[in-house]
Amino acid sequence: MFQLAASFDAQQAIDAYLGSVSGAIRDRSDAYDEGQALWGIVSFFVGLAVTLLLYQTGFIKGLRDGVEKRMPRWAAVFPFFLVYTVVSTVLTLPLAVWTDHFREVQYGNSTQGFGAWFGEYLINFGLSTLIGGILIMLLYAIIRALKRTWWIWGTGLVTATIALLMLIGPVFIAPIFNDYTPMEEGPLKEDILNLARAASVPADDVYVYDRSRQSSTISANVSGILGTTRISLGDTLIRDATPAEVKAVMAHEIGHYVLNHVYEMLLSVAVIIALGFAFANATYGLAARWGGARWGVGDIGDVGGMPLLFALFSVFMFFMTPVTNTMIRSNEAEADAYGLALAREPDGFAAVSMKLGAYRKLDPGPVERFVFHDHPTGRDRVTMAMNFKAAEIAAGATDMDPAMAPLVPEVERYVAGREAGRAAKSAD
Ligand SMILES: [Zn+2]
Numbered sequence: 001m002f003q004l005a006a007s008f009d010a011q012q013a014i015d016a017y018l019g020s021v022s023g024a025i026r027d028r029s030d031a032y033d034e035g036q037a038l039w040g041i042v043s044f045f046v047g048l049a050v051t052l053l054l055y056q057t058g059f060i061k062g063l064r065d066g067v068e069k070r071m072p073r074w075a076a077v078f079p080f081f082l083v084y085t086v087v088s089t090v091l092t093l094p095l096a097v098w099t100d101h102f103r104e105v106q107y108g109n110s111t112q113g114f115g116a117w118f119g120e121y122l123i124n125f126g127l128s129t130l131i132g133g134i135l136i137m138l139l140y141a142i143i144r145a146l147k148r149t150w151w152i153w154g155t156g157l158v159t160a161t162i163a164l165l166m167l168i169g170p171v172f173i174a175p176i177f178n179d180y181t182p183m184e185e186g187p188l189k190e191d192i193l194n195l196a197r198a199a200s201v202p203a204d205d206v207y208v209y210d211r212s213r214q215s216s217t218i219s220a221n222v223s224g225i226l227g228t229t230r231i232s233l234g235d236t237l238i239r240d241a242t243p244a245e246v247k248a249v250m251a252h253e254i255g256h257y258v259l260n261h262v263y264e265m266l267l268s269v270a271v272i273i274a275l276g277f278a279f280a281n282a283t284y285g286l287a288a289r290w291g292g293a294r295w296g297v298g299d300i301g302d303v304g305g306m307p308l309l310f311a312l313f314s315v316f317m318f319f320m321t322p323v324t325n326t327m328i329r330s331n332e333a334e335a336d337a338y339g340l341a342l343a344r345e346p347d348g349f350a351a352v353s354m355k356l357g358a359y360r361k362l363d364p365g366p367v368e369r370f371v372f373h374d375h376p377t378g379r380d381r382v383t384m385a386m387n388f389k390a391a392e393i394a395a396g397a398t399d400m401d402p403a404m405a406p407l408v409p410e411v412e413r414y415v416a417g418r419e420a421g422r423a424a425k426s427a428d
Contacts, residue, residue, distance in 0.1 A: 007402065008389065009390075010386040010389070010390040011386075012405075013382075013389070014379075014382050017350045017353075017382045017408060017411070018362060018378065018379060018382060020405075020408045020411040020415070021358060021378075021415055025358065025415050025419055029357055029358055029360065032107045032359055033361035033364070033372075037368075039095075039098075039099045043095060043096075044314065047092065048311055050088050050091045050092055051308070051310070051311045053091075054087065056294065059087070060084070060295070060296075060297075060304055061294075063080060064080060064302070067080050074141065074144075077140045077303050078133045078134075078137050080303045080306065081132070081137075081306065085129050085133075100117075100121070101114060105425075108419075108421060109216055110215060111212060111215060117214075120214075123177075127173070131161070135158065135161055138157055139154050139157060139158075142157065143301050147300060151278050151280075151281045154273075155273045158273050159266065159269065162269060166224060166228075166266075167225050167226060167228055169223060169224065169228075170228045171228055178213060180207045180208070181208055182207060183206040183208045184208075188238075188246060191243065191247055192250045195250060195343060196231070199257075199258050201254055203230070205230075207232040208232065208235055208238065209232050211234030211237075212234070212239070215234075217236065218236045218240050218352070218355060218356065219233075219234045220232065220237055220249050220250060221253065222254075222256045222257050222261075222262070225263070225266075229262070231250065231254065231257065233249070233250065233253075237249060240355065240414055241351075241352055241355065242351070242410060243348075244347060245348040247343045247345050247348060248345040249339075249352055251342040251343035252336060252338070252339035253335070255335035255336070255337075255342065256331070256335045258338065259334055259335065259338060261335065264331065265327075265331065272324065275316070277313070279312065288305060291308070321372075322371045324374075325370075325371070325374040326370065328375070329373060329374055329376060332376055333376050336349070336384055340384065341388075344397075344400075346389035347401055348407065349381065349385045350382045351411050353382055354382065354411045354415075355411060357378040358414070358418050361373075361377065361378075362377060362379060363378065364377055
């Protein structure tokens, strides 16, 4: 026992795991991650530019006058929103096609052809436009009735809608895009259910969804609230991860559940929406005056100011990115710690974190991490896992693998296989 404790060097194990994703593969993963951040910024500015264009050309003013001439003011909100959303979505479509489809294919993440991707994109667009349109009609009714305090009541409305969508999401929305089936009976399922029982999670089933239909990336999640909460894992996780890794991931997901992260996030989201609405409310008059007669935007209840309200809200959210990312990241770190203690699979957790490093930057600088990363980095995760293992070994735990980094070959095999698949795809 004593010799074992002396022979495990956490730092050496961390370096061994981090070294398992290296060379051209590491460069490509870094480039993908940096590009994600860059294209996110580009999309934000393109969105603002499109709004500006639609105001400057008089399109929005004309649209507002057109719909309000044909119907009562309250009813005009929906057609205005619909036409504006369709036009701005069409104008930004080339960018979305690049960032969400072709770029994902280029990096070997997407498994879809363009037609399949675009079909899902249209379903998504239709659903969000329908739900968004109803929400916006209600929001404008609130704005027009309560010009000073609308942002408080509006926050309640939007948060309640998000909660409702979370409730019905796993039952009505997720099955549109993927098939969810109970996991096949076997020792791995038993292990996962045992983890759930040990954490007092009232789950009697684990679901598998056909993530491979859209993506080659590995994933699992907790979705739903109240009665619809469920833990699901992608078929890619079962395909590409060893049982030790699957258990580590599922213990992390159970951690989110046990630590009530869904409710915590809902509360945080409400606070951020309230601040965003307050910001939009405070800056709206100034921006409308700046636009002048060419924009023709009236007071805050004018539907012609809707794109302006959206733009101001998006500016607020853009600058809040480091804050929201840090909120999510700290929840993720909590789930990591919980999951390690529950599953006791530090090597499995380290290995799967390296596999994620095939498309997430493993070791970004501190500023980059703070601003752009909504999950602990690969380095964060392998460090936590190996420190846990070192502490357990030092405390005399007998269930820890005494080898330094036993799953490094497994990670190398996965990364090489993924690389070969990507190369084969770009050759045809
Ligand atoms: Zn998580």
